[in-house]
Amino acid sequence: MGETVIKCDHISKKFESLKAKNNFIEVLNDVSFDVRAGEFTVLLGPGQCGKTTLLNIIAGHELPSGGRVLERDNEIKDPAPSRGMVYQDIRLFPWLTVMGNVSYGPKVQGIDKKDYLPRAQKFIDLVGLTGFEDTYPIKLSGGMKQRVGIARAYCNQPDIILMDEPFGALDAQTRYMMQEELSKIWQKEKNTVLFVTNNIEEAVYLADRIIVFSRCPAKIKKEYQINIPRPRKLTSVEFLELRKEITAQIEDDM
Numbered sequence: 123m124g125e126t127v128i129k130c131d132h133i134s135k136k137f138e139s140l141k142a143k144n145n146f147i148e149v150l151n152d153v154s155f156d157v158r159a160g161e162f163t164v165l166l167g168p169g170q171c172g173k174t175t176l177l178n179i180i181a182g183h184e185l186p187s188g189g190r191v192l193e194r195d196n197e198i199k200d201p202a203p204s205r206g207m208v209y210q211d212i213r214l215f216p217w218l219t220v221m222g223n224v225s226y227g228p229k230v231q232g233i234d235k236k237d238y239l240p241r242a243q244k245f246i247d248l249v250g251l252t253g254f255e256d257t258y259p260i261k262l263s264g265g266m267k268q269r270v271g272i273a274r275a276y277c278n279q280p281d282i283i284l285m286d287e288p289f290g291a292l293d294a295q296t297r298y299m300m301q302e303e304l305s306k307i308w309q310k311e312k313n314t315v316l317f318v319t320n321n322i323e324e325a326v327y328l329a330d331r332i333i334v335f336s337r338c339p340a341k342i343k344k345e346y347q348i349n350i351p352r353p354r355k356l357t358s359v360e361f362l363e364l365r366k367e368i369t370a371q372i373e374d375d376m
C-alpha cells in the first residue's frame with residue numbers, strides 16, 4: 123500500500139442558504155478518509171450529496187467549516203499545481219490549440235520548453251490525439267475535448283489528479299470508451315487519482331477503492347476494496363455481483 127497523499131480529517135461543510143440569511147445547510151458531515159499513492163479512489167454518491175463540494179475543498183477552492191485536509195502533512199488552504207483537476211465542463215482555452223492547452227500549465231510555471239513539449243506530446247499520444255496537436259477546441263467532439271482535459275492534467279505532473287464526473291456529459295458509448303481509455307492510462311502511469319461519480323458501473327469499472335456516500339449531508343456509508351483484475355468486463359460474474367451489492371447499499375438510503 124502506498125503512502126498517504128491526501129488526508130481528509132473530520133471534514134464538515136455548511137453553506138449559508140441562498141434563500142434565507144442566517145439559515146445554513148449542512149452538506150458534509152464528519153468525513154474522514156485517506157487517499158494513498160498510486161491508488162484509483164472513487165467517491166460514489168447520489169446527485170447533490172456534496173461530492174463536488176468535497177473535491178473543491180481538497181483542490182483548495184473552498185475551505186471546510188470544520189476539520190482539515192492535508193496533502194502530505196501540509197494543510198490545504200489554496201489551489202496548487204500539485205493537485206490537478208479534470209472537470210465535467212472541460213474548460214479548455216478556445217484560443218489555444220490542443221498542444222497549447224495541454225502544455226499551458228508547465229508553460230506558465232516557467233518550465234523550459236524542451237522539458238515540457240516532449241511531455242505534452244507524450245500525453246497527447248497517450249490519450250489518442252496524435253495528429254490533432256494544432257487543432258482548436260471548436261473542431262473537437264466532446265470526448266476529444268475531455269481527452270485534452272485529461273492530457274492537460276497529466277502534463278502538469280501533479281501529485282494527485284482530482285476528476286469531477288469527467289464523463290458525466292458524454293453519451294453512453296463515448297463514456298464507456300473514455301472509461302476504458304482512462305483505465306489503460308492509469309495502468310500505464312499508476313498515478314494517484316480521486317474520481318467523483320454518481321454512476322455505480324463507472325465506479326466498479328475504474329476503482330481500486332470505492333467510498334460510498336449517503337444523501338446530503340454526505341457521510342461515508344461504506345468502503346469497498348475492488349480486487350477485480352483489469353481489464354474488467356462489465357458482464358463478468360464478479361463485476362455484476364459487486365455492482366448489485368453496491369446498488370443495494372445505495373437503495374437502502376432512498
Ligand SMILES: Nc1ncnc2c1ncn2[C@@H]1O[C@H](COP(=O)(O)OP(=O)(O)OP(=O)(O)O)[C@@H](O)[C@H]1O
Pocket residue numbers: 137138139140149167168169170171172173174175176320338
Ligand atoms: N456556494 C454554495 N452556496 C450554497 N449552497 C451550495 C453552494 N455550493 C453547493 N451548495 C449546495 O450543496 C449541495 C451539494 O452540492 P454539490 O455540488 O457538492 O453536490 P454533488 O454531489 O457534487 O452533486 P452532483 O452529483 O449533482 O454534481 C447542493 O444542495 C448545493 O446546492
